[in-house]
Amino acid sequence: MPSERPTFSVVIPTRNRAELVGRALRSVAAQTFDDYEIIVVDDGSTDSTPAFLETVRGPKCRALRNERGQGVSIARNLGAGAATGEWICFLDDDDEMRPHALASLYARSISGPKLDFLWVGRLIHERDRSRRELSRREDDWTRLPPTVSGSSFLALVLKIATNSLFTIRRSVFAAVGGFDEKLRMSEDRDMFITLAESGYQGGAVAETLLDVDEGSASLSRGAASRGGPDIDLKVIDKHAGYLRRPEHHEFLNDYLVAVYAGYLEEGSRSAAMRMVGELRRRRALKYMVLRLYVRHAPEFRALKRLIRYDLIRRRRLLRSLKQA
Numbered sequence: 153m154p155s156e157r158p159t160f161s162v163v164i165p166t167r168n169r170a171e172l173v174g175r176a177l178r179s180v181a182a183q184t185f186d187d188y189e190i191i192v193v194d195d196g197s198t199d200s201t202p203a204f205l206e207t208v209r210g211p212k213c214r215a216l217r218n219e220r221g222q223g224v225s226i227a228r229n230l231g232a233g234a235a236t237g238e239w240i241c242f243l244d245d246d247d248e249m250r251p252h253a254l255a256s257l258y259a260r261s262i263s264g265p266k267l268d269f270l271w272v273g274r275l276i277h278e279r280d281r282s283r284r285e286l287s288r289r290e291d292d293w294t295r296l297p298p299t300v301s302g303s304s305f306l307a308l309v310l311k312i313a314t315n316s317l318f319t320i321r322r323s324v325f326a327a328v329g330g331f332d333e334k335l336r337m338s339e340d341r342d343m344f345i346t347l348a349e350s351g352y353q354g355g356a357v358a359e360t361l362l363d364v365d366e367g368s369a370s371l372s373r374g375a376a377s378r379g380g381p382d383i384d385l386k387v388i389d390k391h392a393g394y395l396r397r398p399e400h401h402e403f404l405n406d407y408l409v410a411v412y413a414g415y416l417e418e419g420s421r422s423a424a425m426r427m428v429g430e431l432r433r434r435r436a437l438k439y440m441v442l443r444l445y446v447r448h449a450p451e452f453r454a455l456k457r458l459i460r461y462d463l464i465r466r467r468r469l470l471r472s473l474k475q476a
Contacts, residue, residue: 160188160254161235161322165227166245167195170204172365177208179248185255188212188241191231196221225331225339228314232325239270241319246365249317253361257319260357265299268324268352271316272361279367286367291316293356300355306348306403310410314340317362324352335387337380342387349394381414381423405436 162180166173173192180190190213194201197217205215216230232240239261243249257270273291280286300308312318318340328346331339347354388395388407395404412427431437 158187158189158237159185159258160239160241160319161232161237162188162190162241162243163193163228163231163235164190164243164245165193165195165224165231166197166201167221167227168197168199168201169245170197170199170201173201173245174204174208175248176243176245177213179250180243182251183249183254184252185258187258188254189235189237190214191216191234193227193231194218195223195227223333223336225333225335228339229330229333232322232330235322238322239319240322240325241317242314243317244315244364247315247317248363250361250363253317256357256359256361257317260355265353267299267355269318269320269347269354270357271312271318271354272357273359274316274362274364275360276364276366279365281367283367290360293358296356296358298355299353301353302348302351303399303403305354306345306400309341309344309348309403310406312344314343315362315364328352332390335383337383338387341384342390345387345391345394349391381411381418381420384411384414401434405431405434408434408436409438 164173164176164180177190177192180188192205192208192213192215194205194215194217196219202217209215214234216234218227218230228242239257241254241257253272257272260270261267273293275288275290277285278287278289296308297304324347328343328350332342335342384407388404388411394400395407408427408431412424412431415421415424415427428437
């Protein structure tokens with residue numbers, strides 16, 4: 153029998169995505185572990201989302217609403233503030249839990265030393281605008297130690313995300329103050345650095361328990377990538393004392409390289425070059441920086457799109473000739 157206070161509070165922020173949030177909700181309803189509640193936070197939708205959420209309200213599902221869009225940090229904090237479960241489990245509105253996800257999270261939470269937060273393996277589906285699948289990639293957490301904390305968790309911060317079905321004790325979430333509501337992006341990196349700095353214990357569930365749709369812009373991924381590198385620099389500055397410790401030198405280098413790549417994706421060449429200067433000062437210029445330039449610089453992206461389009465045309469022509 154479910155306890156009076158559920159084990160998990162599943163918090164789903166959404167905005168203008170009635171069809172996709174319905175898919176996420178169905179994936180929670182299909183769980184083999186039944187001790188949960190769902191809290192959907194509608195962040196100012198102007199489409200049919202509010203009407204749809206009225207149809208799914210029930211004993212296990214509540215819907216909250218911001219009358220105007222305020223961003224993913226505020227939406228998640230609103231849902232977490234209404235949660236009653238021991239664990240808060242964050243689910244993006246375009247992602248789907250596999251049926252045994254909560255069961256595996258629960259088993260991991262009681263399997264050994266006390267854990268403060270958890271995350272799971274994802275199968276990430278990259279899609280184009282027509283929702284055709286272009287590629288897949290899968291997390292592999294099998295080589296991690298049973299628990300990570302401090303510097304050992306910090307090393308993973310750039311490799312995981314809140315959409316890794318990030319699950320945290322409600323008491324710990326409250327103790328660290330929730331997500332920083334001044335951040336409209338990279339709020340997960342900020343949270344993870346805070347957890348590392350505070351010494352909380354985390355662990356991965358080394359199973360693929362979540363399907364992530366990378367082609368659609370969820371509330372957490374859809375706040376327009378422009379400005380993301382500037383926000384990451386704010387996160388670095390916020391935690392400067394911790395990140396500039398000698399033992400975190402390599403992590404900070406990797407974070408600055410990620411910022412550099414973000415500027416390239418935006419087409420902010422002058423900002424990217426400033427990051428090159430900082431990396432040179434830190435003696436962190438590596439082959440990876442050149443590879444990222446080739447991968448993300450606008451002129452190379454345009455060339456790759458042209459080559460891909462030409463290849464698709466040739467394949468279609470060959471297919472039509474065979475059919476003829």
